Amino acid sequence: MSEQINNREYRQEVIKQVISELHQGKTVDEVKQKFEEAFSNVSVTEITEAEQALIAEGLPISEVQRLCDVHAAVFKGSIEEIHQTADKSLIPGHPANVLKRENQFIEHFIDTEINEIVSGNTNNLTSTSVKHTLNKLYQIDKHYLIKENLLFPYMEKYGITAPPKVMWGVDDEIRDEIKDLITYLSDKTEVTQDFIYRLDKLSIKIKEMIFKEE
Incomplete structure (x- = not known):
């Protein structure tokens, strides 16, 4: 059994089954238990390959996008980091480094200013002050544009097509929700x-996107 679990094709097939079962309506807990019973960690590359295989088999991009946050909930904590000898995110000025630093700022902004709104007494909040905070949050659009216009074309050049399409769709959902809340x-x-309630859900989605990016 251990040889089978270590087999890359078998591991990819299990991931495909997990995503497909989520699509069919199984709960996150049900799928996560099955996943954890099969193996304890999985690489980001294998998740990407599994999603692309499902899309190639006919699963619409929109469905992968709809399940994107669920995928993260299932795989988060089980994804092994892929360390490379030259980590571009550590090179000052490199787009990957810029995005990583911006993600740190975005996460801090959510943990402070957004969480202050979510956890505070609504009687002490004014619509004007909250709108001001949301307008600052919408600066996330610039972050997403860098990712979409610089990194995504590079990924697609090397045949990594599913993650950019899915993430771009979620980026649009986040931007639209911020504008809707304003x-x-x-x-x-x-x-x-x-x-x-909506702002709390939005902040969770943004944090999930940070996890997916990194």
Whole structure:
């Protein structure tokens, strides 16, 4: 059995089964248990290959995108880092380094200013101050544009096509939700619990994207 688990093709097939079962409606806990029983870690490369194989077999990009956050929940903590001799993210000025540093700033912004809104007393919040914070959060658009216009073409050049398409779709969802929340506050003087709920979900999605990028 150990030889089978170490077989790359077998491991990729298990990942494909996990993603397919999520698509069919199984819960994250059900799939995660099956995954953990099969093996304890998996490389990012194998997840990418599995998603591309599913797309090649006919699973629409939109479906992979819809399950993107679920994939992260299943595989997070099980993905082994792929260390290379020349880690571009450590080279000052390199796009990978810029994106990594920006991700650190984005995560800090969420942990401080956004979480202050989410966890605070809504009676003490004004729509004007929250809109100001959301406008600052929308600067994330510049971060996504660097990724989409510099890194994605490079990935696609080497045949890595599924992750860019899926991530670009999620980027658009994040941008749209920030704009929707700003619009939501336009005719309100107070911050509602519904708004807090949506903002909390948005912050989780942004953090999941940071995880996927890195």
